[in-house]
Amino acid sequence: xxRVKRAVNAHKKRRTILxxxxxxxxxxxxxxxxxxxxMLHSMQYAYRDRRDKKGDxxxxxxTRINAAARANGMTYNRLIQGLRLAGIEVDRKILADxxxxxxxxxxxxxxxxRAALPATEAAA
Amino acid sequence: MxxxxxxxxxxxxxxxxxxxxxxVLGRLATHAATLLRGKHKPVFAPHVxxxxxxxxxxxxxxxxxxxxxxxxxxxRHSGYPGGxxxxxxxxxxxKRPERAVELAVKGxxxxxxxxxxxIRKLKVYPGAEHPHAxxxxxxxxxxxxxx
Numbered sequence: 606x607x608r609v610k611r612a613v614n615a616h617k618k619r620r621t622i623l624x625x626x627x628x629x630x631x632x633x634x635x636x637x638x639x640x641x642x643x644m645l646h647s648m649q650y651a652y653r654d655r656r657d658k659k660g661d662x663x664x665x666x667x668t669r670i671n672a673a674a675r676a677n678g679m680t681y682n683r684l685i686q687g688l689r690l691a692g693i694e695v696d697r698k699i700l701a702d703x704x705x706x707x708x709x710x711x712x713x714x715x716x717x718x719r720a721a722l723p724a725t726e727a728a729a
Numbered sequence: 730m731x732x733x734x735x736x737x738x739x740x741x742x743x744x745x746x747x748x749x750x751x752x753v754l755g756r757l758a759t760h761a762a763t764l765l766r767g768k769h770k771p772v773f774a775p776h777v778x779x780x781x782x783x784x785x786x787x788x789x790x791x792x793x794x795x796x797x798x799x800x801x802x803x804x805r806h807s808g809y810p811g812g813x814x815x816x817x818x819x820x821x822x823x824k825r826p827e828r829a830v831e832l833a834v835k836g837x838x839x840x841x842x843x844x845x846x847x848i849r850k851l852k853v854y855p856g857a858e859h860p861h862a863x864x865x866x867x868x869x870x871x872x873x874x875x876x
Contacts, residue, residue: 672769
């Protein structure tokens with residue numbers, strides 16, 4: 606049976622951790638023990654934040670849509686309500702992109718939403 | 730499709746003048762903070778300064794509600810033991826009204842490096858004069874969109 610020397614794998618394990626921790630602050634990029642502890646946390650944060658990223662972007666799109674809607678004299682809340690009543694299924698990602706790159710199309714969507722709102726709520 | 734990400738060079742910055750006469754301090758500050766952060770623009774991004782410049786004139790005529798003029802106190806600390814200084818808003822608004830407005834706006838901006846960068850675009854003057862005529866600032870009216 607082939608002989609396995611332990612040092613090869615031990616070195617490889619430490620090298621992988623230290624390479625992963627490169628760029629970290631202070632001891633955390635230099636000492637194996639500190640780097641290992643930090644990598645355990647970093648992987649957890651990365652896993653969590655890949656999921657949080659979906660919500661973060663939705664939040665940003667809503668902020669941008671609200672800014673563009675207010676420039677057209679309407680709040681985000683009423684815009685979404687109006688679009689739903691008008692049966693316009695444009696999602697927030699596309700709405701936000703229109704707000705940045707195509708203001709005229711966005712304005713026409715605002716008008717469509719305004720037309721679909723009941724008269725009492727469409728005021729101003 | 731990628732979400733738009735503003736580059737430092739491509740942000741248009743405008744100048745706004747807000748007349749603070751008889752405007753309630755906090756309500757003035759929310760509008761100033763929105764403009765400074767750029768939350769009124771569709772290109773807003775939380776990690777970049779996308780905002781405009783804001784000039785506030787007549788800061789000395791700003792209004793406080795209730796009895797805050799008598800009771801509200803501004804604190805600061807020198808760092809030395811016993812170094813807590815305090816000044817009431819009645820005194821602050823007569824001596825340095827621009828400081829009162831700056832404090833109110835600063836509290837509504839992010840408390841980080843970006844926030845400290847944003848506050849530098851705010852220019853407050855106690856009287857009706859301001860030296861930024863060359864920037865051709867546009868008067869900003871405080872109004873609310875009805876729901």
